[in-house]
């Protein structure tokens with residue numbers, strides 16, 4: 001099984017962020033978190049030996065070396081050869097933290113570089129600097145981490161074009177094994193959304209955003225990275241196993257406030273409420289969560305559509321009525337240049353299809 005832990009703490013809130021996280025958590029809340037995650041793991045996943053473990057957030061690295069050690073110790077023992085990923089803010093990474101991650105059995109780190117343009121970092125409200133990213137990459141390399149992923153954000157207002165191209169060059173120069181490249185999106189309820197609505201910020205035009213993403217694909221392909229998912233690139237053999245499992249429709253269990261789980265037909269999302277989550281677990285109860293059960297047909301269809309995120313695509317089964325209906329939609333989308341027919345009967349998004357992936361998936 002695959003295990004995800006949402007660490008709901010951040011030192012400060014970025015301008016564009018809609019993820020659940022709290023700033024200014026008390027020392028007690030931070031210290032209690034590993035113990036409570038251990039308790040939730042025992043309730044939600046008794047006897048589990050995860051093959052992938054992903055610590056995301058929020059900012060897992062804000063727990064510091066001791067907190068991360070305690071969190072790893074509170075989680076179930078991993079299966080042999082498991083992938084253990086931790087998301088890191090470059091501002092938190094130094095030699096002691098990198099060493100603590102190694103000692104805790106972390107096999108893969110995801111560094112939230114986002115951009116190498118100081119002006120873009122300031123626009124985004126990130127608390128790290130370009131120098132922090134370079135120092136973090138160096139500390140991780142010295143600690144022996146080979147499997148490092150970098151996150152990059154395209155389409156930052158005022159920092160498109162040459163600025164983004166320079167960020168790509170600097171990211172590639174650090175020789176990560178994996179990169180995730182996202183366009184900046186305006187999420188409701190964020191300070192960025194308020195600024196856009198009030199006219200204080202003008203987002204780049206769609207064409208500019210699509211050009212940046214196409215430029216990323218071309219530059220990364222030249223450097224040997226394959227785009228194996230809409231937003232994710234890897235050198236051969238360095239695809240993120242945890243995310244691949246999720247996109248392939250495998251079960252996963254999420255622990256922590258706001259964490260989502262998929263268990264067979266059941267979809268569960270913990271309430272995004274740190275204190276309700278902690279009080280329930282302190283009292284020995286599972287934390288509050290929304291839960292829904294899908295029909296086998298809806299579950300199968302969700303897996304079918306999600307599969308289109310991957311470069312390998314999806315093969316409709318022509319032996320069933322549903323498969324034939326899907327085939328007809330795939331052929332229509334192929335005639336529109338949004339899907340491509342692959343050898344063996346599978347269909348995958350074309351470059352144009354990736355640009356409008358949400359609309360393609362809605363059509364499917």
Ligand code: SF4
Pocket residue numbers: 009010012013014017018019021057058059089
């Ligand atoms: S560090 Fe990550 S989770 Fe925290 S506010 Fe920034 S984008 Fe959101």
